[in-house]
Amino acid sequence: MVTHPPHMRGFESGLSRIPFLAHVALRLPSQPFKLSSFAPTLPRFAAGFRTQRMLVKGKSCRGFDTDSLRRWLELRQELKHSGVPLVELQNAGSGSALVDAVSMSVMRLLAFDLLSVQHRPGPQGGIFCRKGRPVKKVEMLGLVVSVDRRDSYVSFKLDDGTGCVPCILWTNHYKSSYFAHWRREELELQAAIAESGAKNVKLGCLLRVMGRLSGFRSQLQITVLSLHEEKDPNAEVFHWLQCMKLALQSYDSSCPQLAL
Template identity: 40%
Template sequence: MDSIRMVHVKLLAIDALSLTVHDNHSQSFSRKGKLISRIEVVGVVVSYERKDKYLSFLVDDGTGCIRCILWLNNQPDQFRLGVAAEMALEEAKAVQLGKLVRVRGKITMYKGMVQITVGDIFVERDPNAEILHWLDCIRLAKHCYDPPAGYLP
């Protein structure tokens, strides 16, 4: 089985939501036979919910909405907890309704739905970022993620 596991795979929400669960215990996912563990999506924040330990929000890229979860205190080491929590709180401030964001993170499953456990999040200032992401997704799918048999780049 071919793997693109070590990179953030650029996907549209519709593709991310249709990933196949490869192994229930390790929460491995696959797309057309290729293992995927990390993804990147670009879209508009359409809802969010802030709790003490996490920030949950939906990103809509025009093909669907994908749930993202940003843990605000997930480090076992107290020093790292302070630094990681501080960084997570700064990232959480960026999540506002209507903002165009780029989210990268690990694919996880929660209540039977694919979600992104956020590694990092950036507010996009370029209004073309979403359409450029779409074009990247199409190009990468065609030439890298699922090229036709016999294709040589």
């Protein structure tokens, strides 16, 4: 067992509170410590410490976040089969392919831009890409122009002036087998969010929606994870400006290809 320097013990205990790093075993000799290819989940954090590798010891770890690791591995496998852009951190060790940091964030997109994303087949339904960059979660702001309420979900369309995007908010968290593997705390939280969010879905209201991209009958849609009604009349203008700024400064920037 490696004895960590006194000045790093507090730092090590702090890492245990970060879900994706709760299962990491740090080795801190005289050289800079190393984190492995799971570092892409927190690329800026990793790069700040000249990150090279991370050693994962799931068996010897307590409080191991298996759900987070499983979701991360699924995404990594999808990226590997789809040939999407990947980024490698500076000074990273050989063979450590890292996911693009922008792709791992929630992307703010206008409807016309969102509807232009391409679907690439692969495991777990494949992935969606915008100009070669994978898109996992998105945020959109628009007016509700149609609503369809059912026992297990609420389906609606958002119009932001550039197009209409279908959205679906599931409300059957306690009945669906899809949520059977969820932890009780996560299930209760998501069910409460869905229940309160469903009440805000009304014709003509301005909603800000965050969710993951999915497909249904060859049509793109947003599976809503959270939403709230905007009361500020300037919210739409600010959202437009933010989307254009992010597209120019971040989303449209080139992303190097890295073979896995």
